[in-house]
Amino acid sequence: MIIDEKKIWDTLAKKPSSEKALVEEILKKAMELKGLSLEDIPPLLRISDPELLDSLFTTAKKVKERIYGKRLVLFAPLYISNLCSNECVYCAFRATNKGLKRRALNYDEIKKEVELLVDQGHKRILLVAGESYPREGLDYILKAIDIIYSVKNRGEIRRVNVNIAPLKTEEFKKLKERHIGTYQLFQETYHRETYKKVHLGGVKKDYDFRITAMDRAMEAGIDDVGIGVLFGLFDYRFEVMAILQHANYLDSKYGVGPHTISVPRLEPAAGSKISEHPPFPVSDVDFRKIVAILRLAVPYTGIILSTRETAEIRRETFAVGVSQISAGSRTNPGGYSLDEEFDASQFSLGDHRSLAEVIEDITKLGYIPSFCTACYRLGRTGKDFMDLAKPGEIQNHCSPNALATFAEYLEDYAPENLKNIGYEMMEKHILELPSNLQEKARKMVQFVKEGKRDVYL
Numbered sequence: 001m002i003i004d005e006k007k008i009w010d011t012l013a014k015k016p017s018s019e020k021a022l023v024e025e026i027l028k029k030a031m032e033l034k035g036l037s038l039e040d041i042p043p044l045l046r047i048s049d050p051e052l053l054d055s056l057f058t059t060a061k062k063v064k065e066r067i068y069g070k071r072l073v074l075f076a077p078l079y080i081s082n083l084c085s086n087e088c089v090y091c092a093f094r095a096t097n098k099g100l101k102r103r104a105l106n107y108d109e110i111k112k113e114v115e116l117l118v119d120q121g122h123k124r125i126l127l128v129a130g131e132s133y134p135r136e137g138l139d140y141i142l143k144a145i146d147i148i149y150s151v152k153n154r155g156e157i158r159r160v161n162v163n164i165a166p167l168k169t170e171e172f173k174k175l176k177e178r179h180i181g182t183y184q185l186f187q188e189t190y191h192r193e194t195y196k197k198v199h200l201g202g203v204k205k206d207y208d209f210r211i212t213a214m215d216r217a218m219e220a221g222i223d224d225v226g227i228g229v230l231f232g233l234f235d236y237r238f239e240v241m242a243i244l245q246h247a248n249y250l251d252s253k254y255g256v257g258p259h260t261i262s263v264p265r266l267e268p269a270a271g272s273k274i275s276e277h278p279p280f281p282v283s284d285v286d287f288r289k290i291v292a293i294l295r296l297a298v299p300y301t302g303i304i305l306s307t308r309e310t311a312e313i314r315r316e317t318f319a320v321g322v323s324q325i326s327a328g329s330r331t332n333p334g335g336y337s338l339d340e341e342f343d344a345s346q347f348s349l350g351d352h353r354s355l356a357e358v359i360e361d362i363t364k365l366g367y368i369p370s371f372c373t374a375c376y377r378l379g380r381t382g383k384d385f386m387d388l389a390k391p392g393e394i395q396n397h398c399s400p401n402a403l404a405t406f407a408e409y410l411e412d413y414a415p416e417n418l419k420n421i422g423y424e425m426m427e428k429h430i431l432e433l434p435s436n437l438q439e440k441a442r443k444m445v446q447f448v449k450e451g452k453r454d455v456y457l
């Protein structure tokens with residue numbers, strides 16, 4: 001069993017005699033960077049006292065900085081098709097939404113979109129599609145991946161992550177052969193009864209086929225998998241516990257937990273009542289709490305935040321645990337070429353800023369924008385990645401790599417004022433590195449300035 005609902009409810013129901021002392025003890029344990037158990041989560045979820053909440057956020061910030069330093073990894077979603085045969089009541093792509101302009105990009109159009117993303121400076125793409133492909137079937141997706149990797153302009157895409165419907169093992173093997181990075185799939189809600197209520201038609205109705213997708217991906221050799229929940233559909237306390245159960249299940253069965261966890265919140269989608277009025281709305285404070293608790297529970301797992309959230313919320317959650325963000329996103333197929341046409345979009349966005357604007361903002365906030373793709377290209381994936389990450393050794397690679405990719409961005413794409421701000425901040429970041437890494441980082445940045453590209457350790 002992957003999700004044990006009874007155990008979740010029973011664990012949530014247990015109340016200790018001194019909640020404050022227990023929370024303090026759990027936060028102390030979290031600082032050891034070894035993660036938390038299922039039993040540790042409910043007291044953190046129950047925190048309402050402002051002082052304890054502050055301690056939770058401060059601890060999450062410390063854990064994040066110990067593991068990730070100041071790095072924030074950037075990517076762009078690429079929606080190639082909004083054709084869909086499912087009936088997810090919260091999504092504008094659902095089959096019965098006749099008001100939506102349907103579109104599956106042809107290969108030339110995909111190429112054009114990728115060229116535009118590459119010209120902005122992106123190096124990582126998340127390929128997204130509805131659950132129905134044009135005549136070619138899965139080959140449509142496979143060819144799209146080949147095209148994305150083939151585009152060479154002033155730069156190129158170095159990692160394609162994929163968020164598409166669950167596949168069979170044999171099909172996952174084909175995806176693996178295309179050298180994808182992470183296979184990402186959200187369970188939407190781990191609560192069976194709610195799952196049934198919000199998935200009214202198509203293959204996605206089958207809860208079990210979806211929750212076992214990561215097993216098939218792992219069996220096919222895809223060892224970087226990303227899980228997630230669509231917050232707002234059901235009680236977030238249950239969902240956070242279930243995420244941890246899923247992560248623990250993968251870890252114990254395959255020796256590696258999820259590479260990433262995504263935390264989308266339900267956003268208004270065309271003609272979807274539930275998306276306008278989520279049955280379990282998650283407040284901004286609770287949202288930060290969710291991110292902070294996940295950061296403490298699975299410290300080495302990346303947490304992804306998309307542009308569904310506003311710039312303000314994004315700023316607040318970077319500090320408590322988010323490690324990867326999308327920027328300059330469009331959620332309609334062809335959105336980068338068409339720019340302002342939103343009538344084919346999946347849901348409305350909260351952050352409409354360009355990649356350059358987001359980079360300027362996070363740079364000024366003291367983060368290092370990173371486009372690094374070194375691990376996956378050197379085969380440091382799945383368990384190999386975690387084996388390096390857990391003793392903290394990955395830091396020796398990550399910080400210099402992040403700075404080298406940031407320098408590439410500054411050299412090739414940044415407007416002049418951002419270039420100045422960027423290099424000023426870079427010097428500060430280098431000085432904050434342990435002395436053995438300072439020289440390495442400086443050398444790598446110098447190589448980039450001299451014209452070398454794709455410099456990594």
Ligand code: SAM
Pocket residue numbers: 090091092128129130131163164165166185186188229230264265266267268269275308346347
């Ligand atoms: N069609 C595939 C699937 O459903 O897994 C993959 C792509 S789907 C476009 C990607 C994700 O978008 C879904 O897993 C869901 O969590 C999210 N999504 C759908 N409707 C949304 C909404 N109204 N607000 C926020 N996220 C939404």
Ligand code: SF4
Pocket residue numbers: 084085086087088091092093094095129130131204
């Ligand atoms: Fe289709 Fe995915 Fe949207 Fe559901 S969430 S309607 S499967 S695109």
